[in-house]
Amino acid sequence: MDVENAVLELCSLPAQVLWSFVCVYRTTCRSPPGGGSTLLLDNEEEETRKYAEPLIGSDCRQGSTSEMADLWQNAMDHAVALARRAGEVVREALQDDRKVMTKSCSVDLVTQTDQKVEQLIIQSVKEKFPTHSFIGEESVAAGEACVLTDCPTWIVDPIDGTTNFVHAFPFVAVSIGFSVNRQMEFAVVYSCLEDKMYTARRGKGAFCNGEPLQVSGQEDIKQSIISTEFGSSRDPEAVEKIFLSLRSILCIPVHGVRGAGTAAINMCHVASGCVEAYYEVGIHVWDVAAGSLLVSEAGGVLMDVDGGAADLMSRRIVAANSRTIAERLVSEIHSFSPLRDDATP
Template sequence: MDKVHEYYDYVLPLIVDAGKALSKVEDIEVEFKDSQVWDLVTIYDRKIEEILIDKIKEKYPTHKFIGEEETDKSKEKPILTDAPTWIIDPIDGTANFVRNMPISCISVGLTIDKEQLLGIVYNPFMDELFTAIKGEGAYLNGKRIRTSGCKDIRKSVLNYEITIARRNDYYYNMYMFRFKHLIKIIQGVRSMGCGVLGLCYVACARTDAYQCDGLYPWDAAAGTLIVREAGGYVIDSSGKDFDLMDPNFLATATKELSDEYLKIERIADEEQLTFSKLNKPFSP
């Protein structure tokens, strides 16, 4: 783990410096990826990713990279190897960033032998730095954090990225059927528009659960490690083991809470399947 600490010490100030520069941006020009109005990108997304990759390559030329903007440019599905691999989201929550909502961040995760070992998430707009090294706990601005420990779904607050439902009929039906069942039971719901911070908020007990399907490795590489190191539980929303390269995740304060959410979601998914066989649309 000495090498992981070395990597951490090198990368952390790069991320903080990039975040501080990002927080001073005023004029923001927005583009849409593949004409999708929900998928935004700015020149700063590209610049931050490029700077981080170039600086890390300069120090560690044999390391690999999976970045949001690089993947979008190449149009190739990223492949995770055993090599040290940095998984980077230069601005997670771009839609918030362009509206001056302080819920966006830079996210960097590191895997070695396909194992998540390091996660750094920095929200410069609120000066919050979430960090974790596997086996050493999770921290917010240097102070140890832990999940809420909630085990009762009725007392839980869920972060649910319902905007993803607009992508296509598959996600629309999945999200809506699940939401219909969950909203009757849980204490409250939030939708923050920033996947990485959604995970970090479970880790520091601001919410108790976070459900999101349809994201990408860079949305989950740092945050899921931070949740686990804070004592939380992460699983695929289908109930299978979490897969970083296909991150449909349910992150919860405890395994007991996860089990309760999965039980309700299976009921919703079965109902959705029945309706789809009958060619019926979502029914509230």
């Protein structure tokens, strides 16, 4: 049994026993075999220092059960390095012609770069964390199951904002969420063209390029900016609901409605405080997994578009600075229910 799965099963042991385990884990897993760097990407050590330091609290050497959570720091450091490498691939690809293919419909786009970046991420994670599971946008498009279990799971959108990427519209993100026991543990969203690295760790806050993020304190929706997207469904009933919602929200009236063309960056905007809330029906788990942790760690709330608990597999999300704004928004949304991501085929 690998060490991380063992840890999950050892949760009931006393803290001192766990602490000994953590020490063994750190010695065996932080250094690649032979002290070499084959499992590290270029600059990974540097990335580790830059982004991990603000995220590791001063209590991380207490040997308590909270120490367990730091076992995932190694995975998070790798995610940051991978996202940066993926961003380079995206930027290079923007210099060339991009061959565009379609998936579920003529406006659901994919390119070879989406596929290449997803492979790069998944292969590297498999090499370093062979027991971990994956949900990747392009792997699911190729027929893999989209099931979230209790296992440590990497939820990857290699290019969030593929339509933007195709048109060189300058908001494109690599989104990596990591969940354990179906709870988001860390999040990395790299806005490649802005060179902004958004990171969050459960219980340790959200950051952009190492600077702490905080949602907006605005509680009056009439003084707010709301972001949303039209998505890629052109089903007449869905389009009708999308426009009814937009009309109601615009006429509250709000200060403005925006949309970056990527769910992940829209959620980073909520976490950063420049947008009060984002909502969408039709997104997928890989679009919002990482963003959801960034929003909650920046002090925001997540909700279903009908006001219930957020469910990352439901393809519906409200991410807001506060419960007040989220509930006000919910009262204006004309909801509908696309087929869930984890629906059995």
